[in-house]
Amino acid sequence: MTIAERQAEIIDEFEMFDDWMDKYEHIIELGKDLPLIDSAFKDEEHKIRGCQSQVWLHAAPEGEKLRFTADSDAIITKGLISLMVRVLDDQPATEIAKTELGFIEKIGLHEHLSPTRSNGLRSMVKQMKLYGIAQAAQQNAQANG
Amino acid sequence: MQKTAAKSFPIERIRADFPILQTEMNGKPLVFLDSAASSQKPQQVLDTIEQYYEHDNANVHRGVYALSQRATDAFEAARKTMAAYINAPDEHEVIWVRGCTEGINLVASTYGQRFKTGDEIIVSHMEHHSNIVPWQMLCERTGAVLKVIPVLDNGELDMTAYKELLSERTVFVSVVHVSNALGTVNPVVEICNMAHEVGASVLIDGAQATPHGKVDVQAIGCDFYTFSGHKMCGPTGQGILWGKRALLESMPPYHGGGEMIDKVSFEGTTYNVIPFKFEAGTPNMAGAIGLAAAADYMTSLDLDSIEQYEADLLAYATAEMSKIEGLRVIGTASEKHSVLSFLVGDMHPYDLGTLLDKQGVAVRTGHHCCQPLMERFGIPGTVRASFAFYNTTEDVDRLVSATTRAVKMLS
Numbered sequence: 001m002t003i004a005e006r007q008a009e010i011i012d013e014f015e016m017f018d019d020w021m022d023k024y025e026h027i028i029e030l031g032k033d034l035p036l037i038d039s040a041f042k043d044e045e046h047k048i049r050g051c052q053s054q055v056w057l058h059a060a061p062e063g064e065k066l067r068f069t070a071d072s073d074a075i076i077t078k079g080l081i082s083l084m085v086r087v088l089d090d091q092p093a094t095e096i097a098k099t100e101l102g103f104i105e106k107i108g109l110h111e112h113l114s115p116t117r118s119n120g121l122r123s124m125v126k127q128m129k130l131y132g133i134a135q136a137a138q139q140n141a142q143a144n145g
Numbered sequence: 146m147q148k149t150a151a152k153s154f155p156i157e158r159i160r161a162d163f164p165i166l167q168t169e170m171n172g173k174p175l176v177f178l179d180s181a182a183s184s185q186k187p188q189q190v191l192d193t194i195e196q197y198y199e200h201d202n203a204n205v206h207r208g209v210y211a212l213s214q215r216a217t218d219a220f221e222a223a224r225k226t227m228a229a230y231i232n233a234p235d236e237h238e239v240i241w242v243r244g245c246t247e248g249i250n251l252v253a254s255t256y257g258q259r260f261k262t263g264d265e266i267i268v269s270h271m272e273h274h275s276n277i278v279p280w281q282m283l284c285e286r287t288g289a290v291l292k293v294i295p296v297l298d299n300g301e302l303d304m305t306a307y308k309e310l311l312s313e314r315t316v317f318v319s320v321v322h323v324s325n326a327l328g329t330v331n332p333v334v335e336i337c338n339m340a341h342e343v344g345a346s347v348l349i350d351g352a353q354a355t356p357h358g359k360v361d362v363q364a365i366g367c368d369f370y371t372f373s374g375h376k377m378c379g380p381t382g383q384g385i386l387w388g389k390r391a392l393l394e395s396m397p398p399y400h401g402g403g404e405m406i407d408k409v410s411f412e413g414t415t416y417n418v419i420p421f422k423f424e425a426g427t428p429n430m431a432g433a434i435g436l437a438a439a440a441d442y443m444t445s446l447d448l449d450s451i452e453q454y455e456a457d458l459l460a461y462a463t464a465e466m467s468k469i470e471g472l473r474v475i476g477t478a479s480e481k482h483s484v485l486s487f488l489v490g491d492m493h494p495y496d497l498g499t500l501l502d503k504q505g506v507a508v509r510t511g512h513h514c515c516q517p518l519m520e521r522f523g524i525p526g527t528v529r530a531s532f533a534f535y536n537t538t539e540d541v542d543r544l545v546s547a548t549t550r551a552v553k554m555l556s
Contacts, residue, residue, distance in 0.1 A: 025554055028554060052494075052495045053493060074495040075496050075555060076495065076496045119495060
């Protein structure tokens with residue numbers, strides 16, 4: 001599935017929730033299910049500091065693709081992270097580099113990406129794209145070299 | 146909640162004075178429990194500010210025309226009101242600052258110039274970052290050393306340790322009157338007396354004290370007292386620094402500019418008298434007049450009644466919230482003002498705060514600009530419900546039911 005298809009799938013999935021409680025219960029469940037990051041990567045180097053909650057993100061190249069694992073100390077942040085990982089994990093770096101994550105707004109959770117929330121999520125999305133850009137640049141250099 | 150206090154306090158009339166309290170958040174009637182961060186404003190304050198811009202606006206001081214005179218009169222009358230609010234003996238000791246943060250920075254930057262290597266400045270472990278960082282910056286410049294009064298497990302200051310920290314090396318003590326994160330009311334009279342015994346001056350950060358009851362700087366016996374207007378129903382961007390005349394006169398100016406001078410020449414400039422020496426540039430006139438309106442509003446409600454009403458409300462909130470399984474109150478000092486900081490089990494404050502927001506309950510989560518204090522308690526932060534005199538037992542009930550629901554969802 002492409003990044004766009006995965007986003008569409010999540011939007012579909014969230015359409016069945018008609019009140020905030022169902023929606024958040026689902027996010028909390030997703031947070032609980034998120035496969036944990038290898039504890040070796042839960043360190044300062046992989047920490048994305050938020051004022052309210054902390055996020056840890058690890059990226060590893062696999063061929064032309066990037067694999068992401070992540071964690072957070074807050075369960076709602078973790079649930080939202082799991083959606084980000086679901087969309088961008090195992091995708092080509094070149095695609096990650098140029099993607100726009102519109103699904104968060106479409107499922108009515110864009111408030112969590114607001115800078116005032118300072119939960120680490122906004123920086124995480126930025127960081128995932130940066131990994132994509134760096135990896136794509138490296139692949140480009142290798143192809144040309 | 147004690148029926149007597151609730152009955153005599155005109156809560157319905159008060160709530161009607163605050164337009165924002167009639168609004169909704171996330172489709173539910175707003176329960177505003179974040180007044181420790183910034184309070185809401187009554188119509189009387191909003192009207193005063195509008196009235197000022199519509200009828201009295203002109204730059205203050207030195208104007209030869211009637212409008213400027215009117216603005217100046219209102220501005221200086223506001224200073225007098227604020228002096229009375231904290232029982233300052235002389236209104237010229239009242240300096241307009243942007244807020245508590247600027248008040249502390251002003252003292253650190255000017256009074257602090259006399260400190261030298263090895264001098265000791267004492268703050269406490271429960272200080273807001275704004276009463277830590279300016280002193281750290283001063284220590285870097287002067288070689289003075291920062292000492293920290295520890296906090297006990299119940300959120301009170303360790304006064305025995307404070308006594309031991311005091312010595313002939315102590316030149317300054319800067320302590321919060323009421324903790325923004327825990328609600329602890331500190332024994333400021335004792336703190337001042339003990340500091341004065343070793344010849345140190347004292348600043349009291351009153352940001353969380355002036356919104357909740359009577360403050361008397363003469364009874365406290367401090368040398369400086371500073372607070373923000375926006376936490377006590379006034380507009381943002383306006384606060385007060387009060388200091389004893391002799392000390393203020395001994396201090397160099399803070400910012401240079403217009404108003405703060407006596408005579409300017411390229412050979413040398415002489416400075417204005419207090420308070421103007423510390424008020425460079427065009428002041429926040431609407432802010433000052435608005436803040437005085439807020440002080441008048443609160444005084445008209447009777448500050449002792451406000452204090453009693455809020456004490457009853459906090460007691461009710463503490464009792465009701467404590468019924469939630471796994472909930473622990475952070476900060477259980479014997480004397481507290483209007484702050485209920487809590488955690489439930491190992492649930493993250495961000496998660497609880499988010500789910501309260503969805504139910505129309507506005508609380509603050511996180512470290513409350515008190516990272517050293519959170520570290521002291523070994524927690525990432527707390528959920529903080531803070532109360533003002535416009536909150537009700539119904540607000541508390543909504544907090545309890547919203548928290549109960551959030552806890553259920555997160556369990």
